[in-house]
Amino acid sequence: MKRKNSVLSFAGVVFCLLLLLLFNKTFDSYKMRIFNLCAIYITLGLSLNLVNGFTGLFSLGHAGFMAVGAYTCALLTLSPANKEMNFFLQPILPFLANTEWPFFPALLVSGLCAAIIGFLIAAPVLRLKDDYLAIATLGFSEIIRVIFTNTQRLTNGALGLKGLPNYTNVWWSWGVAALTIVFMIRLMRGSYGKALKSIREDEIAAEAMGIDVFRHKVISFTISSFFAGIGGALLGHLLGTIDPLMFRFLLTFNILLIVVLGGIGSITGTVIAAIVVTVLMEVLRVLDSSIDFGLFVMKGIPGLRMVIFSALLMAVILFYQRGLMGTNEFSWDSLGKRLRRIKKRGPK
């Protein structure tokens, strides 16, 4: 049985790789961008789910950590000439003026920087709980954004950074997404993952079972920030432009939407929801512009897409209180069971 499952998993991985190759060949640049976005949102969704879903901490600070990652990576990879063009109001800080790193080390350092900031913020905010924690993390995320808007010589302030090299391709985005998925699965299967879940279930009992709750929360928060930083960096190098406004609360909200829709505490759910939400966001974009129905033309209402999304979110929360997957995960066994059940019902 176990053997069969690993064969199936292997086949699944090969299938996904082939799909990746196929899409890489056939998609135009617009579709490609959405395809990459799906992967980035998987990484971001999983990292938020680690804190909100698995550890049971209500954090709303994701956009801040993404900003740290995106800016770090951009500043490390932008060419000196490009930096000079960007920083025309005030020159960039001298120690950054001549750095031009390859993508991989820059990406790694972006994650680490975000993790360090996450670690520093964790110490004060993780003493809070529930809504207070949510407000504090949201506050810190905004503080990061405001700092970035005002440190002209470090971040180019409100002007943002343009001309980021387009390093993010299918291999980077989906490679990182795959690594994140594997990381999360293995983490949650192990002893630490179970410890995090026990904290979510009952903090007092977890502490009484000898688990250093505060330390585990800090670890979870720091790892989550790491992946948020990486996701932010990938996003920056996909879009080619970053500015502080990009990292408003709305960005955190989008990721939260993915986590809640997929099921708080389900890796499978987050992966599915990340893809569905990203694709739908683009598909529904037509609602924002005018649509020609032949007989009449419906004037587009900007923002209608978000209304639909919010409605969708409410519907899910009303009908599936725990998201599409709840805390369940995909496994070949459960799929087999389901298929057999459908077969039994059979054609009428």
Place this chain on the structure above:
Amino acid sequence: MKMLETNRITKVFGGLVAVSDLTISIQKNEIIGLIGPNGAGKTTAFNMITGIYPPTRGTVTFLDQDITGHKPHFVTRLGIARTFQNIRLFKELSVLENVFVANHLRLKSNIFSSVIRTPGYVRQEKEMYEKTMMLLEKVGLIDVADETATSLPYGKQRRLEIARALATGPSLLLLDEPAAGMNPQESHELMDFIFHVREQFDMTILMIEHHMQVVMGVCERMYVLDYGITIAEGPPEKIQNDPKVIEAYLGVD
């Protein structure tokens, strides 16, 4: 050998003295009761011993080490495990996971070795798993190992909570009203189970209990609290006939 000693521990909440000058002393392998009417301060005493609240005054000594005011997870690591009056299981986790996670405190690998699954980690995880299965076997919960904790009947949930506490590797076990809500049949089983735990795990037990039959049946000695004050102490026969205890329980003014 002296396991636990509290020296005049006192807890004041605002103006309320919940526990006043409680001094208890427990020897290895004893089963001791802590009884008293509702609101007498029994749970508060447990919370001071396990580090949930630091005592306002007084000291707690465990195996000759002063543990006053230490964090609960540290106290558990030293060897005091507990259950809760209102069951606090990890609801969404399975029976097996509930017990498994109580082994986590003895894990010597960091989080990255657990993700990479280094040989050292894998070996420890295997040991934790085996220990969990053995424990579930001993307490008779092996056949429900994969059920969700909350799907168990009440009596078994209480038993699972005790099993989970035992998994932390304690030398002293604190039970907060283990017979609460049990029918006579279940509480009878519980008494046997408590003796069984002492034999099998070489355990010392301090228990809070309202169910007089259970307390008198298993405890060698007991302390009686009323409004935070220790009003009596001694073996069951002495307690049963103590006029102060009778007065506290019958509420004679």
